[in-house]
Amino acid sequence: MARMGRLGRADIDPRFESDVLKYPVKLNVDACLQCGVCGGSCPVAFSMDYTPRELVELVKLGLKEKALSCRAIWICTGCNVCSDRCPEDVNPSEILNSLRALAFKSGFKVPEMFLKMMENLLSYGWIYEVDEFTNEDRADRGLPQLKPPSLDSLKKMMEATWPRGD
Amino acid sequence: MVKLSFFVGCTSAVREVNYEISAKAVLESLGVELEYIEGQSCCGLPFRYVSFDSWLTLASRNIALAELTGNPMLVLCSGCYKSFKEALSLISKPELKKSVNERLSIEGLEVKGGLKVIHIAELLHDHYGVDRLAQQVKVKLNLNVAVHPGCHIVRPMDVIGFDNPEVPLKLEKLVELTGCNSIQYRTKRECCGATLAGIDQEASKSLVARKIMNIKGRADALITFCPICHASYDAMQRAALKPEDQVPVLHYTQLLGLALGLPPEKLGFDYNRVSVDKVLAKIKNTP
Numbered sequence: 001m002a003r004m005g006r007l008g009r010a011d012i013d014p015r016f017e018s019d020v021l022k023y024p025v026k027l028n029v030d031a032c033l034q035c036g037v038c039g040g041s042c043p044v045a046f047s048m049d050y051t052p053r054e055l056v057e058l059v060k061l062g063l064k065e066k067a068l069s070c071r072a073i074w075i076c077t078g079c080n081v082c083s084d085r086c087p088e089d090v091n092p093s094e095i096l097n098s099l100r101a102l103a104f105k106s107g108f109k110v111p112e113m114f115l116k117m118m119e120n121l122l123s124y125g126w127i128y129e130v131d132e133f134t135n136e137d138r139a140d141r142g143l144p145q146l147k148p149p150s151l152d153s154l155k156k157m158m159e160a161t162w163p164r165g166d
Numbered sequence: 167m168v169k170l171s172f173f174v175g176c177t178s179a180v181r182e183v184n185y186e187i188s189a190k191a192v193l194e195s196l197g198v199e200l201e202y203i204e205g206q207s208c209c210g211l212p213f214r215y216v217s218f219d220s221w222l223t224l225a226s227r228n229i230a231l232a233e234l235t236g237n238p239m240l241v242l243c244s245g246c247y248k249s250f251k252e253a254l255s256l257i258s259k260p261e262l263k264k265s266v267n268e269r270l271s272i273e274g275l276e277v278k279g280g281l282k283v284i285h286i287a288e289l290l291h292d293h294y295g296v297d298r299l300a301q302q303v304k305v306k307l308n309l310n311v312a313v314h315p316g317c318h319i320v321r322p323m324d325v326i327g328f329d330n331p332e333v334p335l336k337l338e339k340l341v342e343l344t345g346c347n348s349i350q351y352r353t354k355r356e357c358c359g360a361t362l363a364g365i366d367q368e369a370s371k372s373l374v375a376r377k378i379m380n381i382k383g384r385a386d387a388l389i390t391f392c393p394i395c396h397a398s399y400d401a402m403q404r405a406a407l408k409p410e411d412q413v414p415v416l417h418y419t420q421l422l423g424l425a426l427g428l429p430p431e432k433l434g435f436d437y438n439r440v441s442v443d444k445v446l447a448k449i450k451n452t453p
């Protein structure tokens with residue numbers, strides 16, 4: 001990984017791997033053989049700065065800053081092919097979910113898209129804007145109106161779980 | 167008459183109404199009754215990628231609402247399918263279920279677990295029955311089509327378990343029973359890249375272009391089983407490719423609807439972004 005430049009002891013966070021493993025789904029970071037089936041299967045590796053295999057290695061090495069600020073974790077589409085094909089059940093796709101959640105919680109830059117979808121969820125109950133045109137269109141087609149769920153309780157549930165107030 | 171609780175999902179309800187329209191038309195003609203789940207919201211999957219707890223709460227909330235109906239839950243979207251099936255598998259752990267139910271209690275809801283969640287492809291193939299469905303076909307379509315299986319209708323395989331993720335033969339069968347020839351092509355199993363559209367437009371366009379260029383000239387249409395895949399190919403193609411390179415993208419239920427002899431006006435074709443005129447003309451000209 002020549003692109004990482006010179007690394008010193010200060011770049012290593014010895015608790016990083018255990019933080020990544022504190023995730024409600026089983027991850028087997030230590031079982032990774034670095035075989036590369038994940039990166040070879042990944043449909044979007046061409047657009048990543050680190051392949052899934054390399055990301056697992058960043059976790060093992062404790063390179064928190066590199067892993068949480070990289071572009072690759074946001075490029076992953078969550079297709080699950082890497083986890084399905086991994087011979088050691090390392091579960092790279094869930095490792096990436098854990099990395100994104102950590103990045104979000106720790107204040108790293110998160111794509112606008114997620115914040116916008118949450119904003120829509122809290123306003124309409126759906127990830128898209130639902131306005132009168134949406135419902136007029138649906139009525140024309142004999143489809144029932146999209147009614148928002150109870151937004152008050154939805155907001156409370158999200159306040160209890162969503163890491164940031166924005 | 168079979169009755170199912172219907173979870174429509176954000177993308178079908180707002181961006182891909184032709185999927186909801188055609189699915190309803192097809193199921194009605196097969197005698198399946200749908201009841202929209204009251205109070206449903208986003209399935210939660212988009213939030214899975216940044217907040218596990220927000221996702222699990224949203225997914226479980228919809229599951230709890232469906233459980234109140236006492237009927238299995240039907241989904242059209244492969245994303246919703248994955249969201250609910252994963253949530254159901256995780257809340258079988260008592261500690262996760264407990265923390266989810268604490269949050270659901272805000273709305274007076276409780277998730278029990280054990281709900282049956284069925285994707286429309288699974289309903290048609292496994293429950294209605296693929297042979298019985300084949301007998302309902304009134305018009306053999308005689309098209310060459312490219313199947314796009316998509317990811318979450320088959321993955322993660324240990325949670326979904328509907329079809330073989332490497333060779334999804336059930337999806338092929340559903341397409342072939344309409345009288346179409348399903349072509350083989352190199353990028354068949356590739357992801358549609360929908361989530362990339364909001365993050366890296368160029369990468370998303372190149373994924374879409376790669377698949378379409380792979381089937382261009384050999385397939386009359388690309389067939390999808392997920393509204394997000396459909397939106398991705400149907401909308402993104404127009405930004406990624408010249409008009410002469412574009413290939414129509416049909417929801418499976420639109421294709422099936424034509425084979426069942428339903429009039430095209432009932433299948434929402436006017437919502438398809440890439441013109442489907444050539445496909446419809448070809449069917450009309452088939453003796």
